Amino acid sequence: MRLSSDQIIFWQYDFIKLNGTIVTTWVIMLILVVGAILITRNLTNDIEHKRWQSILEVIVITLNQQIEEVGLKRPEKYLGFLGTLFLFIVTANLFAIFPGYEPPTGSLSTTAALAIAVFVAVPFYGIAKQGLGGYLKSYLKPTLIMLPFNIIGELSRTLALAVRLFGNMMSGTMIVAILLVVTPLFFPIIMNALGLLTGIVQAYIFTILATVYIAAATRGHD
Amino acid sequence: MLIDWFTVFAQLVNFLILMALLKRFLYKPIMQALKDREAKIAQQLEEAREIKAAAERERIEYVEKIERFERQRDGLLKQVHVDAAHEREKLIKAARTESDELRFAWQQALQNEQKRLNRELMRNTREEVFAISRKTLADLASVSLEQRICEVFLQRLHALADSDKNRLSDAIQVSSDPIRVRSAFALMPEQKNAIKQAVSDVFKVNATIEFDVDADQISGIELSANGRKLSWNIAGYLQDFENSIGRALTAKTVSQSHSGTDTHVV
Numbered sequence: 232m233r234l235s236s237d238q239i240i241f242w243q244y245d246f247i248k249l250n251g252t253i254v255t256t257w258v259i260m261l262i263l264v265v266g267a268i269l270i271t272r273n274l275t276n277d278i279e280h281k282r283w284q285s286i287l288e289v290i291v292i293t294l295n296q297q298i299e300e301v302g303l304k305r306p307e308k309y310l311g312f313l314g315t316l317f318l319f320i321v322t323a324n325l326f327a328i329f330p331g332y333e334p335p336t337g338s339l340s341t342t343a344a345l346a347i348a349v350f351v352a353v354p355f356y357g358i359a360k361q362g363l364g365g366y367l368k369s370y371l372k373p374t375l376i377m378l379p380f381n382i383i384g385e386l387s388r389t390l391a392l393a394v395r396l397f398g399n400m401m402s403g404t405m406i407v408a409i410l411l412v413v414t415p416l417f418f419p420i421i422m423n424a425l426g427l428l429t430g431i432v433q434a435y436i437f438t439i440l441a442t443v444y445i446a447a448a449t450r451g452h453d
Numbered sequence: 454m455l456i457d458w459f460t461v462f463a464q465l466v467n468f469l470i471l472m473a474l475l476k477r478f479l480y481k482p483i484m485q486a487l488k489d490r491e492a493k494i495a496q497q498l499e500e501a502r503e504i505k506a507a508a509e510r511e512r513i514e515y516v517e518k519i520e521r522f523e524r525q526r527d528g529l530l531k532q533v534h535v536d537a538a539h540e541r542e543k544l545i546k547a548a549r550t551e552s553d554e555l556r557f558a559w560q561q562a563l564q565n566e567q568k569r570l571n572r573e574l575m576r577n578t579r580e581e582v583f584a585i586s587r588k589t590l591a592d593l594a595s596v597s598l599e600q601r602i603c604e605v606f607l608q609r610l611h612a613l614a615d616s617d618k619n620r621l622s623d624a625i626q627v628s629s630d631p632i633r634v635r636s637a638f639a640l641m642p643e644q645k646n647a648i649k650q651a652v653s654d655v656f657k658v659n660a661t662i663e664f665d666v667d668a669d670q671i672s673g674i675e676l677s678a679n680g681r682k683l684s685w686n687i688a689g690y691l692q693d694f695e696n697s698i699g700r701a702l703t704a705k706t707v708s709q710s711h712s713g714t715d716t717h718v719v
Contacts, residue, residue, distance in 0.1 A: 237457045246459050253463050260471045267479035274482050276489035284486070291483045310480050315472040335464070339455040344464035397455075 235401070236333040237340055252338040259322050259335070290318075301439065302446040309445060312352055316345065317438040324400060324430025327423070334430070337400040339393065346393035349441045350385070357448030366448065392440060399433045599636075603644045606674040606685045607651050613683070621681050622656045628679035631661035636674045637686070639666050652676070 239251030270283045294314045298306035323336045335341045357366040370381045403426035410419045613621070625632060634640075634648060649662055660678075667675075673686015 235455065237455075237460050248457075248459065250457070250460060252460055253467070256464060256467050260467060260474070263471065264474045264478060267475060271478055271482040271486075274486040276486050276493055278490065278494065287479065287483055288487060291480060292487070307480075307484060310484075311472055311476040314480060315468070315475050318475065319468065319471060338460065340457045340460035341464045343456055344461045344468060347461070348465060348468055 235338040235340070236335060237338050239333075251333060252335045252341055255323070255333065256335045256341065259319065259326065263318060263322060297439070298442055301442045303442065303449070309356065309442070312348075313438055313442055313445075316348075316441060317434055320345070320396070320434035320437055321431055324434055325427060327404065327426055327430060333404060334400050336396055336430075336433075337404050339397040339401075342393040342397040342400075345396070345437070346389045349392060349444065350389040352441070353385075353444045353448045356445045360449040369448065388440075388444065392437060396433055396437050399429055403429050599638045599640075600644065602636075602673060602685070603640065603647065607647060609685050610651050610655055610676075610683065613655065617683075618655065621678065621683060622658070624679040624681040625656055625658055625660055630679070631663045632676060632678045633663050633665060634674060634676050635665045635667040637667065640664055640674075648674075648676075 236251035236255060240248050241251070241254060242249040267287070270287050273281070274284060275281075291310070291314070294317060295306040295310060298309055298313055303309055320336055323334045323341075326332050327334050354366060357369070360366075361369070370378050372381075403422075407419050407422050407426060410422055632652065634645075640648070645662075645664055652662060653659055673684060675682055675684035675686070677683075
């Protein structure tokens with residue numbers, strides 16, 4: 232039984248391989264980027280504007296507001312990272328509506344990559360805000376004894392991020408696949424619908440947690 | 454193995470590329486458009502506020518203007534009413550004055566006409582009476598009227614009351630001037646002699662008498678000395694007649710003038 236789309240290999244040369252996860256990710260990237268280009272090509276700053284522009288504006292404004300609500304005072308600085316995180320995960324998860332599709336987020340490699348990105352982004356933004364010394368000092372709080380626990384916390388939460396998303400998406404796909412075998416009618420549809428909801432919720436949780444980590448790292452200055 | 458490290462790396466790179474592309478093609482233009490729109494809306498709001506403020510200023514200005522115009526209009530209307538009342542009084546006064554003048558002139562003309570008529574009537578009457586008397590006397594007594602007048606005068610002279618006689622006598626005696634006898638017609642010599650004789654008999658004086666012809670002595674004779682006079686003519690009768698005619702005409706004029714005035718007022 233296949234657990235991940237990583238196992239679908241299209242092309243391989245030594246350790247370099249073109250598997251299902253990468254190809255699906257490219258397709259999603261293509262759709263997102265081409266969609267963005269098509270919609271933002273004819274942007275207008277008039278009070279009356281096109282429907283697609285309104286949809287994109289709503290998405291971007293909502294992301295901005297969510298980031299701000301968590302506690303980051305200048306959300307547009309973090310929008311590039313956090314927004315992309317959310318849009319990629321949500322798109323990857325929602326495409327599960329297409330039969331035969333396997334979400335790249337159902338691959339631990341992808342979720343690990345995203346978790347590593349967050350793992351890197353947190354100190355990046357923290358240092359950018361507080362400076363290297365200021366950021367490193369946050370590991371010594373409240374006391375020096377807490378340093379190893381802080382480091383362990385940093386690593387474990389990254390792992391938790393990766394596994395949480397992977398587990399949820401993989402399980403969703405797996406359950407649908409298993410149910411298709413057991414009860415081919417109706418029930419998989421309900422589970423699929425539930426899977427869509429889970430996908431959105433997971434995308435939201437992943438992004439919000441990343442935001443919270445970044446907010447914690449940059450707090451004190453904003 | 455659940456994690457394929459090459460895939461992890463590839464996905465990391467993919468994610469960074471996607472982040473860069475979305476930043477370039479999605480967030481940046483959308484945020485820019487939002488910012489531009491906010492600026493535009495802010496600018497339009499500012500313009501709207503300015504326009505509203507200007508409109509409010511103009512409204513206040515026009516309200517003040519309207520109030521001012523109304524006050525001016527009220528003032529002018531009051532002034533016009535006052536002026537019209539004055540003008541009306543003036544016109545009524547002028548009309549009254551004019552009407553009074555016209556009525557006065559009319560009454561004056563009427564009176565003049567009445568006087569003229571009276572005079573005409575008197576003259577005609579005198580002439581008629583004179584003619585009738587003359588004709589009557591001539592027809593009846595076959596003597597001229599003058600002679601009869603002379604006889605009447607002489608009878609009067611003789612029949613004077615004593616008091617009158619004395620006053621006239623005194624006047625004749627005091628006067629150095631001759632006694633004057635005026636008649637409307639030239640007296641015949643025998644008539645003159647008869648008068649001389651009668652004067653001499655009545656006043657017991659032998660005075661000089663001068664005879665004049667005076668047309669005003671209507672069918673009569675007048676004797677005068679030192680301001681006193683004795684006369685007989687038909688002018689007395691005519692005067693009575695004239696007075697009675699005059700009274701009748703006056704009564705008629707007054708009633709006409711009253712009715713005329715009433716008519717004028719209506």
